[in-house]
Amino acid sequence: MTGRGGDKPDELDGLALREELVAPNGPYAALDVVASTGSTNADLLTAAADGAADRTVLIAGAQTAGRGRRDRGWVSPAGTGLYLSVLLRPAAVPAERLGTLSLVAGLALLHAAERAGVSGATLKWPNDLLVGGTKCAGVLSEVAHDGSARAAVVGVGLNVHPPGVDVPAGPGSLPAGSLAEQGAKVTDRTELASAWLRAFAELESAWRDAAGDAGASGVLTAYRAACGSLGQRVRAELPDGSTRVGVAEDVEPDGKLLIKQDDGVRHVLSAGDVVHLKNDG
Template sequence: MPASPYSDLDRPPLNPRNLERALITADGLWTRLDLRRETASTNADAAAAARAGEPEGLVVVAERQTAGRGRLGRAWSSPPRAGLATSVLLRPGVAVPERGWPPAPLTGYGWLPLLAGVALVEAVVRLAELPAGLKWPNDLLIGGAKCAGILAEAVPDGEAPAVVLGIGLNVTLRADELPENPTGLPATSLQLSGAAATDRDPLLRALLRAVADWYGRWREAGGDAQACGLREAYVQHCATLGREVRVLLPSGEGLTGLATAVDADGRLVVHTAGVDHPIAAGDILHLR
């Protein structure tokens, strides 16, 4: 017989009715909540729904994720109800006339994981009352340790691919439950960092409302991160800028220099030997 979700009183289950009542509204972005007790990967679930024709606005949440993935295929998992594992389905290339949203160009899609990062850091700072920052492109840092990761995946669909944004946040993980991070960053959780709140229901609501807010601004601006204020907000929260960094590129080559900017396409600009290098993808190590 499976263990009761109330067996650990520090980790109560999410309340689907309360979440649906708060998030699924007639004029809101979110259209359906799929809350699962356990799944292999919320990103895989949302991608499968996209391939089956699910419209924009699906939210998949798992109380336990057994085969979650981070960047470069890395594993991301946590004990039941100890974190937030959620993925949302977006269709940025599809016009929404009733909202005044033109199709966003493919060239702007690189901003979506950064958008999720801004939404996440805003939710954590407001509810957990912790100083948090973003390591480009997709890690939430608290006190120099990784507390969350974001993974964006495109799902082919003609000329306007769908996008699945996955977010994994460590909420009440204890020290002996923290995952190992192959990039060298230590891991932490909101609870271990002294968060003022670790109730996952309001955290999830705040996160999804912030994602919807920033996504709406970005769509209204035609996918222009500068015009909607997204680029400015990301730069404000980015803990990578102004640091010496080591970049491991997908090709296997390395680059060391000063992270000076995030450009109009969301790329990290690294200055070394008098040359600016825009980095679209790579593992970043903060050197100081």
């Protein structure tokens, strides 16, 4: 049964997801659902080292040590969110293009929000899902160190219902939100997991067929259209503690953000937190 509005979602149905999404019926090699784990990304990084197959999926009902970008924690209580990771082995994709997988994952989040019946969702660079001025989801993409084999793990955390616990605000005091709070008509986590995984598989296949070229695959055009950061006045908080303030002009083919400062100097950012500022500065 599909969860509606503010109703609590059903339990994750691993059997239904495997029947729908795992070969020969679907695009994935393996899919496992666990009640709880420390981190789905960490588990699949370990699995990669042990030889797990390309397109292996792990979904958890809860995480006790969920992680976001820049080693921040991701609050992942039971029964309220969707926490999943996918192990990929795109052998023909150059290592320097693996970072654009986060664009692919972000676009798949938009599909999941659409399936939930939520309108007005956008992406904040690099890959946060924003709805109604709140952050409802995020992406963590990591390279798996598996000897000479090229592998990556892409993880997403999607708040379907309010977590029910305090969640620290993000950079710029960006509050956490959930799809249910933004008027979601569908809140069944199995259904939303299926929506994200199907969208991700389609987008990732096009990306892989183009050897990870975001432009040639169509990923870049779609991401630019969905990125609410573009055209905004922003403050970029960089990993070294410095900041850049200006207008976000473009997302480049390698996924980096181009910012034009007030003095006309342009900077290309590969990492950092972007805060959307009011137009009056």
